[in-house]
Amino acid sequence: MKPLPNLSFWEQQWLKNADILIIGSGMVGLQTARHIKNQWPHREVWVIDRAPISLGASTRNAGFACFGSMGEILDDISRTDENTAYALYEKRYKGLQQLLEDFGETAIGYEKTGGYEIFTPEDLAEYETIAANIDKVNSALDSVAGEKPFQMKSTSKLGMKVLENGVYTPLEGMVQTHLLYKKVQEAAIVAGVRIMGGLTALPPEKLDSGKWRVNTNEGYRFDARNLVVCTNGYAAHLLPELEVLPARGQVLVTSSIPGLAWRGLMHADKGYIYFRSLGTRILIGGGRNLDFEGETTPELETSQHITQYLENYLRDVVVPGETFEIEHQWAGTMGMHQNRTPIVQRMDEGLYACVRMGGMGVALSAVVSREMAALMKETQ
Ligand SMILES: Cc1cc2nc3c(=O)[nH]c(=O)nc-3n(C[C@H](O)[C@H](O)[C@H](O)COP(=O)(O)OP(=O)(O)OC[C@H]3O[C@@H](n4cnc5c(N)ncnc54)[C@H](O)[C@@H]3O)c2cc1C
Numbered sequence: 473m474k475p476l477p478n479l480s481f482w483e484q485q486w487l488k489n490a491d492i493l494i495i496g497s498g499m500v501g502l503q504t505a506r507h508i509k510n511q512w513p514h515r516e517v518w519v520i521d522r523a524p525i526s527l528g529a530s531t532r533n534a535g536f537a538c539f540g541s542m543g544e545i546l547d548d549i550s551r552t553d554e555n556t557a558y559a560l561y562e563k564r565y566k567g568l569q570q571l572l573e574d575f576g577e578t579a580i581g582y583e584k585t586g587g588y589e590i591f592t593p594e595d596l597a598e599y600e601t602i603a604a605n606i607d608k609v610n611s612a613l614d615s616v617a618g619e620k621p622f623q624m625k626s627t628s629k630l631g632m633k634v635l636e637n638g639v640y641t642p643l644e645g646m647v648q649t650h651l652l653y654k655k656v657q658e659a660a661i662v663a664g665v666r667i668m669g670g671l672t673a674l675p676p677e678k679l680d681s682g683k684w685r686v687n688t689n690e691g692y693r694f695d696a697r698n699l700v701v702c703t704n705g706y707a708a709h710l711l712p713e714l715e716v717l718p719a720r721g722q723v724l725v726t727s728s729i730p731g732l733a734w735r736g737l738m739h740a741d742k743g744y745i746y747f748r749s750l751g752t753r754i755l756i757g758g759g760r761n762l763d764f765e766g767e768t769t770p771e772l773e774t775s776q777h778i779t780q781y782l783e784n785y786l787r788d789v790v791v792p793g794e795t796f797e798i799e800h801q802w803a804g805t806m807g808m809h810q811n812r813t814p815i816v817q818r819m820d821e822g823l824y825a826c827v828r829m830g831g832m833g834v835a836l837s838a839v840v841s842r843e844m845a846a847l848m849k850e851t852q
Pocket of ligand 1: 495496497498499500501520521522523525526527528529530531532533534535536537538671672673674702703704705706709710720721722723757803804805806807826827828829830831832833834835836837
């Protein structure tokens with residue numbers, strides 16, 4: 473920590489004014505702040521972030537407004553149990569409806585394109601498992617959206633080197649990530665939340681007064697009656713008892729491919745590969761399962777072996793024979809654990825955590841942020 477700057481009397485008055493401090497200005501932190509502010513309009517609700525705009529997952533994701541493919545749901549069942557996996561699907565589905573209601577389709581660039589889960593010939597065994605389970609999963613989930621989410625569908629029009637049938641869902645769509653983030657941020661500001669970027673929080677300390685003290689790397693200090701940690705994949709830096717690990721997610725965007733035969737969302741390899749159309753470009757992400765250990769990292773550099781794997785997948789499977797360049801690449805950080813259920817928890821008097829959004833936190837964010845605000849109200 474740098475030494476404290478010589479703060480003026482006025483700055484000191486300002487800084488001691490936060491009633492509720494939220495660390496992390498991602499989708500979850502900003503929506504949590506908005507709901508808390510709406511709940512208690514007279515309290516000062518502040519959000520701090522290490523970066524001028526968010527720097528984790530919310531501004532670096534793939535823009536899938538999705539709930540989980542068949543492969544991901546079966547994978548979740550194998551990690552937990554059917555009820556837990558179906559409840560998570562329902563939470564994500566409801567979260568998306570809530571996001572659309574809160575911000576409007578046009579404002580966030582939402583397009584209900586539907587999406588496929590596709591399988592290469594090497595994925596035949598996975599395809600057969602999914603085909604054998606589709607009726608069971610559909611029956612368990614048809615009450616959520618009022619229709620069966622999954623159907624087998626021909627992939628012949630996609631122009632990909634994949635098995636002739638995939639699993640299609642008409643229920644999901646895509647957002648423009650920057651537009652969604654902009655609306656989430658604007659809504660927090662309109663509600664009266666103060667957002668300050670460029671402040672990296674250090675682990676909180678409880679004061680005798682019952683307040684929580686947060687020093688920042690830059691030498692600022694906040695004392696707040698209530699503190700909410702919304703730092704997702706970075707949460708264990710602040711609260712080591714939280715079971716959440718940073719998981720790097722890498723993304724590539726191609727140049728324009730004028731002959732692109734399809735539009736929409738695509739899932740493959742149990743969700744470890746995902747790609748979507750971006751106009752006539754393709755955005756592809758994933759590949760973490762090539763090196764789970766190496767990708768359990770908060771680092772935001774891309775790594776050559778994963779980006780090469782994704783590029784090869786594009787050239788060999790997705791658009792064989794097309795000419796394109798990789799024009800953009802980046803990495804973001806997810807908050808993961810073997811159990812993919814988010815943590816919405818009171819950790820101590822006045823200390824809360826809303827973290828571990830996994831690989832599909834866009835839709836979840838609208839639900840968990842409301843749960844966090846309600847939990848704070850119940851426990852005051
Ligand atoms: C590459 C990638 C692709 C993804 N694609 C999708 C997708 O298509 N659809 C989907 O639903 N989900 C996707 N996700 C997941 C989704 O983006 C996240 O689940 C969601 O954005 C989590 O939001 P959050 O606010 O909890 O966390 P974050 O957005 O990570 O926000 C956490 C914030 O905490 C800040 N922070 C961290 N430590 C500190 C500190 N010490 N002090 C101050 N600030 C700090 C960070 O700067 C960051 O702004 C993807 C994630 C990645 C990485």
